[in-house]
Amino acid sequence: MNINQKAVDALRILSADQIQKANSGHPGLPLGAAPAAYELWANHMNHNPQNPNWSNRDRFILSAGHGSALLYSLLHMFGYEGLTIDELKNFRQLDHLTPGHPEYGHTVGVEATTGPLGAGVSTAVGMAIAESHLAAKFNRDGYPVVDHYTFAMTGDGCLMEGISYEALSLAGTLKLGKLIVLYDSNDITIEGNTETAFKEDVAKRFEAFGFQVQIVEDGNDLKAIGEAIDAAKADLERPSIIICRTQIGYGCPAKVGKASAHGEPLGEENILELRKFLGWESNEAFEVPEEIYSHYDSIAKENAIQEDKWNSMFEKYCTEYPELKEQWDIYHSDIDVENIINSEEYWKHESKAMATRAVSGDLINKLKEIYPNMIGGSADLAPSNKSEMKNEGFFSPENRLGRNIHFGVREMAMTAITNGIYLHGGLKPFCATFFVFSDFMKPMIRLAALMGLPVAYVLTHDSIGVGEDGPTHEPVEQLAMLRSIPNVNVFRPADYTETAVAWASAMGSKSTPTAIVLTRQNLPQIEGSSKDAFKGAYVISEASNKDSIDLILLASGSEVELAVNAKAVLEGEGKSVRVVSVPCMDIFDKQSKEYKEEVLPSNVRARLAVEAGGTMPWFKYVGIDGDVVGMTSFGASAPASVLFKHFGFTTENVVERAKKLMF
Template sequence: DIDTIEKAIEAAKAETTKPSIIIVKNQIGFGCPAKQGKASAHGEPLGAENVLAMKENLGWKTEPAFYVPDEVYANMNEHIAKGEKTEAAWNELFKAYAKAYPELSAEYTKWMSGELDKEALLNNEELWSFDKEMATRESSGIMINRLAKLIPNFIGGSADLAPSNKTHMNDRGDFSAEDRSGSNLHFGVREHAMAAIANGMYAHGGLKVFCATFFVFSDYMKGAMRLSALMNLPVAYVLTHDSIGVGEDGPTHEPIEQLAALRSMPNMTVFRPADSKETAAAWYYAVTNGTTPTSLVLTRQKLPLYDGCPKRALKGGYILKDSKKETPDVLLMASGSEVELIYKAADELAAKGIDARVISMPSFELFDAQDEAYKESVMPKSVRARVAVEALTSFGWHKYVGLDGDVISLDTFGASGKAEILFEKFGFTVENVVDKVSYVYNK
């Protein structure tokens, strides 16, 4: 009853002091005598016999099998003509706008294309420059503000966690009903809706969009994140507090399986950077790739800054510190904060006569996308002694460590306590890495 529904909508719009709810009662499989009101109308096809019975029951033509009344065509053609007229009027308006404001119209066209000057960003040394240790959530915040100065249509916000996520853009104002010139969005505690809104903004076009929350809360927005990937919408997801390093908030706030879940999602690129330079690479990829959403999984605790070109992280995995031998005795690999453990462990292993190659793996997806020659240069198939370290579930690492390797991971839930105490408790120490590698190498 379209007329009644329309009246209900108008009444709801007229009510300006409180929310309204419109309940439309119906029956599943309406009109099909054998299926109406039954779950089978949803879970299985009606079948030719039931389709025929439904047509007869509703007074519909039974032939041809796919029948559309002339009234439907006439109504559709009316809408098509109206749409064509509206589009033509808009095109004329934009043509006049472009003539009156050529610079603004060019900027609008550029925004709507979604394109950025990748080379300019790639060669902007100031954008990539960091000179001290810091948490990757902090370096991400610096990158957001650097990008905000270079990308005028950059917009985003957090699920009521901007101070913790480090996502506030300085000097860009807050977007609100009263002031739509701002670029900082206050989504409130509604992760799923936040990600859905970000999808809608990207689907409309014209904006570079990010949103943020604690990593463990990515569970709340997984459905909308999946749609980002399915629809090729390059939303940037800032996911901070990435491990048991959260500490005192306890196991409810400590992610375990979330990283493997995101890595298993088709067309989702996941970065867990080991330092600020890798964080810069993650952000560069997020704003320039154009086809895949990116999850930036970031630490609360400070991480060291490693020597070398930050752009190598765009390979997904690379040699951070090489072995002395042409073919190393063992391959050490990690992401994020645990790269520091394998970096230090390599020195202690050298004292034991075990020559190790240290591999940083910020992104499985980008590493897997490299050609076989590059992957072999980083992880030679001949080296079967391999150990991976990550303070989350081991799921997914076995494709790299193989049958003879091992993973130091966390396949249980965490605990409440200070980060340094928890890392020691769960075996994320240099000593444990050295012991595990020694065992794997000598077995």
């Protein structure tokens, strides 16, 4: 048996051993896809285990994340930091580097958190967009400083999920020639043969997308796999898919080709049979001959040389193009958000009423001058979202320098792609759509929160103010949904200043995504609105007697104006009323106890919250003695002014509900 075959089988054995010891996991993919993974990592992919963050490395995404044992085996064999044999022995155990699905930021060498099928390959599209854009920006003749590929390994499940087709359709349209998908096609899912639910001709579908399509009939044929990868890399006009025909559970006579190989340990006896079938020398779990380790080590050292060559080229590039080196450093470092906070120009605005979506559009066009690496777009709604960066062009096969992206009507894929752009490094991405469509985005926003990606999501048309479009387009429960996701800052600003705070917070964030929720309708600039919004909630209109407050009104977004108007009426009747604007609950909840007590003194139990959304999030502030004017039903189709009145968002109703709390 030659050393390459032994190296492949080491991946199979280690993967099976991990899963068996944990008594949990998915051995089917690692056994079948090990040859493709090995051939790619050993002979076609630039990566340096000694510097996993080398900027010009090829990216690899295991989109079929349930096959994580294969990725951990690769990382271990190539010598990535921390991936010791003991970590493999603690697969799927608490506080170890080998969780059930790969987690970005947790395990060195994992480029993206994958789990929901289709998410990984969609994220890879974003990485390919980033590579293409940065190459156009920085490369010069003889200096390909940005020149790498994005590889994604998928399975049948990934390609059944709609998100993958959304994203890969866009990849074909954009001619992302450095995106290469390896498809582990084994015709098996948990319920059995894929013919029960998945009979389409995948090759023809990808041809229709504009992909180069190759089929490797024998997924164990390293030579054929290698030739296919070379052909894919050579075609820079089309993204590529390599369909590898494999057998799930290959090498395990009792499991091969069966659904039971997918998601359950093989069993001790079957692992012995696997070892026998593969001709493995030892029956001892996790034991790999030294010659195989040496083989992987030699490959890793060759890869380190590739980085050394790049470093030498980059050093000369920096000397010859000092202005580009300066830009490179800006793109690859954080701009101090204090520069924005202290910028008079950033905060400057007219006193006229404006929809916060229009305010956001104004701010985006200010920020693009501060952040030259800002890039983003909308799901076919840029004119409505006000999300276009003026005079920056649109990213396309003809214009890789375009900073705006036409995502098309693909909200979920758009979000994953935006995550991928950030993960690549060097760019500050955002994306935009109507707030009601955050339902489509939510799974990918959740992954961004898990990964700690400071991506901005612009969500306009934020309430029943959408009006005539009716309840299908009027977000009611979405605020509660987004606020329930850990590590997401959800801003619903009331005016220009608060929207500017939301954007500054998003751009300055280090590890938290930000959702900026904006109105369709015009809102006034509110007296008392201030940078205190950075604290998440603050007193926007103080009570006439702050030492004896009768009522606290809390609100966000368009309802802050309503709360201020209701306060005027109540104070005219002799009551002392404080108005608290709450643009971001997530940030306010992290403030000190002293500050929260200062804003919401515990001795004032008469509290009324007002928001044109679901009432659930507000009860932690108003308590059992308080009340919420909110939405407890879906909306309706009518002009916005009619709907706000119909659902009780009027000064009169707020005053009436407030009086019930005080008497």
